[in-house]
Amino acid sequence: MKALLCYGPEDFRVENIEKPSISSREMLIETIYTSLCGSDIIRIFDPHAKKPAVYGHEVVGKVVETGKEVKRFKPGDLVVAAHHIPCYNCHYCRHGNYSMCSHFRETNLYPGSFCQYIRLTHEHIDKTTFKLPRGQDLLEALFTEPLACCIRAMERATFQKGDIFTVAGAGAIGSLFIQLIKLEGCRVLAIDPDAKRLELSRELGADFTVDPATRQLPEHINKITSGAGIDTAVLTVTNSHILNDALAYLRDGGEIILFGASEKEGRIEVDFQKIYKRELTIKSSYSAVPETVEKAFNIITGKKIKLSPLISDAMPITDFKKGMDLMLKRKIYTAIFKL
Numbered sequence: 001m002k003a004l005l006c007y008g009p010e011d012f013r014v015e016n017i018e019k020p021s022i023s024s025r026e027m028l029i030e031t032i033y034t035s036l037c038g039s040d041i042i043r044i045f046d047p048h049a050k051k052p053a054v055y056g057h058e059v060v061g062k063v064v065e066t067g068k069e070v071k072r073f074k075p076g077d078l079v080v081a082a083h084h085i086p087c088y089n090c091h092y093c094r095h096g097n098y099s100m101c102s103h104f105r106e107t108n109l110y111p112g113s114f115c116q117y118i119r120l121t122h123e124h125i126d127k128t129t130f131k132l133p134r135g136q137d138l139l140e141a142l143f144t145e146p147l148a149c150c151i152r153a154m155e156r157a158t159f160q161k162g163d164i165f166t167v168a169g170a171g172a173i174g175s176l177f178i179q180l181i182k183l184e185g186c187r188v189l190a191i192d193p194d195a196k197r198l199e200l201s202r203e204l205g206a207d208f209t210v211d212p213a214t215r216q217l218p219e220h221i222n223k224i225t226s227g228a229g230i231d232t233a234v235l236t237v238t239n240s241h242i243l244n245d246a247l248a249y250l251r252d253g254g255e256i257i258l259f260g261a262s263e264k265e266g267r268i269e270v271d272f273q274k275i276y277k278r279e280l281t282i283k284s285s286y287s288a289v290p291e292t293v294e295k296a297f298n299i300i301t302g303k304k305i306k307l308s309p310l311i312s313d314a315m316p317i318t319d320f321k322k323g324m325d326l327m328l329k330r331k332i333y334t335a336i337f338k339l
């Protein structure tokens with residue numbers, strides 16, 4: 001079968017690899033569309049990540065083969081699937097840190113989504129695979145896994161209805177957060193240097209937008225919150241400026257949700273005296289769990305959020321590098337490929 005192998009950040013090759021075989025409790029799907037996630041990009045650039053490898057985990061596909069014991073799906077079904085499943089039993093799982101669970105990390109779509117056929121295990125079939133309703137836009141369904149990650153972050157955050165959030169970075173993930181925050185009955189300020197992206201943020205429901213290059217962020221936020229400050233800051237990108245701005249504009253007792261870290265700026269200097277005295281919280285959220293995948297699926301199929309502005313034409317997988325570059329240069333929100 002056809003697969004995109006990553007040999008290095010500049011070296012992608014479409015090659016023929018062996019099609020996965022399935023057992024009686026597994027099934028095979030044929031990839032229709034797959035999208036590139038920020039976490040794939042991190043792996044592509046990570047010199048320690050295994051290469052050559054088939055990456056990718058965001059997929060919409062068609063069931064082509066089911067094991068004897070598979071009852072939930074049949075060949076021809078169009079599905080969306082996500083990759084990780086926690087054990088629900090270990091110390092991490094019992095504390096809600098599902099993405100730290102070793103079973104969670106071991107459960108993967110095999111061999112990845114950047115290829116023609118993918119094997120889903122019985123756990124995927126039971127917990128993270130959903131049949132698309134008739135007429136469902138396939139490209140919109142691709143956002144199930146990324147949206148599930150955002151929902152999990154919202155569930156990890158501590159907030160009340162009417163609170164005010166910031167979302168730093170109005171890319172695809174930021175645009176999903178803005179809409180989730182509005183669904184929770186809260187207000188949101190989107191922060192991004194790109195005027196076009198801020199325009200879309202407003203269309204998606206952002207109450208306020210700001211380009212941090214043109215205004216002093218803490219002062220500006222002081223003005224729009226009448227001095228109260230921000231309850232929760234969602235950082236979809238993190239660097240020294242973004243983090244220290246957030247620490248400055250949060251209200252006392254406020255919270256930062258880290259949803260992305262910079263490889264270039266992994267170490268950032270912050271004033272821990274202030275964090276301590278002002279009871280600020282920095283919490284991270286990594287990945288999704290089956291429960292939030294299901295919630296995301298329901299939000300998308302229920303058309304509760306707008307996704308079409310985030311979607312650009314699907315490119316052939318042979319244009320992988322081009323798609324990744326367009327995404328990195330912020331010319332498109334997310335790179336979508338067809339097999």
Ligand SMILES: [Zn+2]
Pocket residue numbers: 037038039057058145146
């Ligand atoms: Zn993803």
Ligand SMILES: [Zn+2]
Pocket residue numbers: 086087088089090091092093094101102103104
């Ligand atoms: Zn576990």
